Amino acid sequence: MPEKDIAPLAGVRVLELGNYIAAPTAGRLLADFGAEVIKVERPGTGDELRNWRLKKGSVSMLYRTINRNKKSVVLDLRSDAGRAAVLELVKQCDILLENFRPGTLEKWGLGPEVLNEANPDLVITRISAFGQTGPLSERPGFAAVAEAFSGFRNLVGDPDRAPVRVGVSIGDSIAGLYAAFGSVMSLFQRETRRGTAVTVPLGERVIDVALHEAMFSMMESLIPDLGAYGDKRTRVGGRMEGIAPSNAYVCKDGASIVVAGNGDAIFRRYMETIGRPDLGNDPTLQSNAERWERRIELDAAIGVWTAMLPSAEALRMLDAAGVPAGPIYTAADIVNEPQYTARNMIQSFDVSTGEEIIEGVGFPGIVPVIGGTSLPIRTLGPDLGEHTQEVLGGLLGMDADEIANASNPERTPA
Numbered sequence: 392m393p394e395k396d397i398a399p400l401a402g403v404r405v406l407e408l409g410n411y412i413a414a415p416t417a418g419r420l421l422a423d424f425g426a427e428v429i430k431v432e433r434p435g436t437g438d439e440l441r442n443w444r445l446k447k448g449s450v451s452m453l454y455r456t457i458n459r460n461k462k463s464v465v466l467d468l469r470s471d472a473g474r475a476a477v478l479e480l481v482k483q484c485d486i487l488l489e490n491f492r493p494g495t496l497e498k499w500g501l502g503p504e505v506l507n508e509a510n511p512d513l514v515i516t517r518i519s520a521f522g523q524t525g526p527l528s529e530r531p532g533f534a535a536v537a538e539a540f541s542g543f544r545n546l547v548g549d550p551d552r553a554p555v556r557v558g559v560s561i562g563d564s565i566a567g568l569y570a571a572f573g574s575v576m577s578l579f580q581r582e583t584r585r586g587t588a589v590t591v592p593l594g595e596r597v598i599d600v601a602l603h604e605a606m607f608s609m610m611e612s613l614i615p616d617l618g619a620y621g622d623k624r625t626r627v628g629g630r631m632e633g634i635a636p637s638n639a640y641v642c643k644d645g646a647s648i649v650v651a652g653n654g655d656a657i658f659r660r661y662m663e664t665i666g667r668p669d670l671g672n673d674p675t676l677q678s679n680a681e682r683w684e685r686r687i688e689l690d691a692a693i694g695v696w697t698a699m700l701p702s703a704e705a706l707r708m709l710d711a712a713g714v715p716a717g718p719i720y721t722a723a724d725i726v727n728e729p730q731y732t733a734r735n736m737i738q739s740f741d742v743s744t745g746e747e748i749i750e751g752v753g754f755p756g757i758v759p760v761i762g763g764t765s766l767p768i769r770t771l772g773p774d775l776g777e778h779t780q781e782v783l784g785g786l787l788g789m790d791a792d793e794i795a796n797a798s799n800p801e802r803t804p805a
Contacts, residue, residue, distance in 0.1 A: 397761050398425025403578065406477070406484045407431065407461065408468075410438050412560045413518045413534070413602065414490035415457045416567025417574065421486070422460035423757045423766065429480065429782055430461045430773070433468070434798055437775040448744025450774070455742055456754055458772030464783065465776035465798040468499055472797040477501060479787050481509045486574045490518040492531050507593045514577040515597045516570050522601035534562030537602030542610050549628045566605040573598035635682040636661070636689040639719060642702035650693065650709060650716040653679055657714055664712040665696035726753050735764040740771055 403426040407418040415430070415438065422428040432438050438454065445451040467473040478501070481487060487506060489496060496502050503515050517523055520532030521540075535556060538544045543562075548555040577598055581591050616622040629638045636658070637651045652661035655677060662671030670692060676682050682689060697705050702718060709716040718724065731737050736756035741748050756765030779798060783789045789797070 397766055399761075400575075401425040403427070403486065404484045405429065405486045405488060405574075406480050408477070408487065408489040408491070408496075409518075410490065411440055411533075412457060412563035413566045413600075414488045414516075414570065415440065416564050417488050417516065417518070417570035418461060419457055419459060420567065420571040421574065423768075426486075428461040429484070429778070430458060430463050431466050431468070431477065431480075432463055432775055434465050437463070437465070441775070446744075448746035450743065450745040450772070452742070452752070455772040459754070460769045461773060462778035462782060463773040463776055464779045467797065467799055468501075470797070470799065472793070472799075474499055474501060476783060476787065476789070476797040478505070478509045480782075481506055481513060483786055484510065484513065485578060486514045486516060488516050488518075488570065488574070493517075493519050493523050493528050503593060503597050507596075511590075512581060513596065514574055514581065516574045516577075516600065517597065518566050518570050518600045518602070520602050522604065523597075523599045532602070534560050534566070534602050534606075537566075538562045538606050540603040541606035542613055543606045546613075546624060546626055548626045550626045552626075554626065562602050562606050565609060566600050566602045569605050569608075570598065570600045573600060630686060630690075633683050634679055635686040636693060638690055638693075640690075640694050640697040642697045642700055642705050644701045646702035647719045648697065648702050648706055648716055649719060650714060652714050652716075653682070655679075658682065660712045661709075661714045664708055664714060665693060667692050667696075733764070734760060735767070738765070738768050740768070742771055743774070745774075 400421055403421065405418060405421050405426050405428040407414060407428055407430045409415045409418060409430070418428045418430065430438070436442075438458070440457065441450050441454045443451055444453045466476055468477065496506075506513055506515055519528070520537055521527040521530055532540075535544075538556065538561065539554075541562075544554045544556065546554075547557060577591070577596055581596070584591060613624060616624065624632055631637055634653045637649075637653045639647045639649050641647050650661070652658055658676070659671040662668055670676060670689065676685065676689075700708075706716055706718065720728070725731055726737055734756070737753040738756055739751045739753050741750045742752045743749075754768060754771065757768065758765070760766075776798070779794060783794045783797065784791075
């Protein structure tokens with residue numbers, strides 16, 4: 392696969408003061424498209440994500456994935472020297488990302504007003520559980536809490552059981568997407584005003600992303616449906632309320648497939664394919680609302696058909712009929728899928744766990760695609776402090792003693 396020199400954010404420098412997933416996801420997105428992202432990590436342990444899902448060694452694949460294409464610098468933000476180094480770095484950056492509990496930067500003397508004095512053009516993107524304002528703003532919380540608070544968790548799972556969580560940190564990831572979008576949006580606003588007498592005030596350069604609001608924004612018409620119709624949506628398992636038939640079905644070989652046959656014209660082709668034209672032509676099943684009322688009957692009929700066929704044959708027949716359907720893939724299925732390969736969406740690296748090198752590990756490619764296939768990942772998540780000398784020495788001109796002072800974990804906290 393030829394290398395691509397496509398970097399829409401080349402020349403943009405980002406300072407990431409982030410741990411875990413939300414702010415690092417925003418940093419990853421910016422880095423993927425050419426921004427220089429300098430990740431500041433605490434001495435000794437670094438980002439706690441280094442130990443999440445750790446199977447071997449001292450650095451997890453999760454950390455290597457979310458912090459790809461970045462530089463790691465160790466600074467002790469509890470020390471005067473460490474904070475002074477941050478302010479010097481801020482002068483050289485376009486965007487600052489952080490996801491500390493609200494008030495933490497202010498406590499360290501690194502609040503927006505101080506950062507603005509150092510760099511009046513800086514975009515400051517802040518991610519927290521409940522935002523920087525409001526009665527709950529000071530409350531800590533991970534994405535699991537935010538997902539519940541947003542209404543999202545109440546809709547996930549079966550109606551006769553307690554709500555469940557999805558298998559990834561969806562709240563953090565969506566907040567990271569909003570943070571990256573907000574950062575680029577503010578950067579665009581700043582650049583469009585260059586050369587004019589109108590500058591972007593600090594208040595408009597502070598991007599405030601709340602985890603629960605990021606998830607709330609994904610809830611479609613949850614609130615309007617309540618206000619307009621008094622409708623209180625509930626968990627419906629594998630279905631989507633008001634849309635039928637659309638579900639997962641078990642096939643003869645034990646594999647499950649997803650079939651979304653809820654379009655009116657599609658539904659009739661779907662029922663013809665499964666040998667139930669009586670359902671497809673039933674005048675009381677010609678709209679989603681009507682089909683939703685009989686969703687259990689429809690799912691039962693479809694389940695009888697899929698149970699008689701291997702998953703590959705069922706999918707072949709549905710595809711021939713123009714009915715949207717697909718397999719439910721595992722990780723092993725994905726790495727062998729030609730569609731992912733064709734778009735360079737699985738990229739292989741020899742990767743260090745901190746104790747050994749594992750060869751040929753696949754990592755997810757860069758989204759969105761530009762130029763037909765995923766851009767190449769330049770580097771995996773860096774080792775702790777891998778770029779401290781390069782950044783503090785090269786960019787800021789600090790000498791060895793100054794670097795050691797700013798990165799020294801033994802310094803008495805201020």
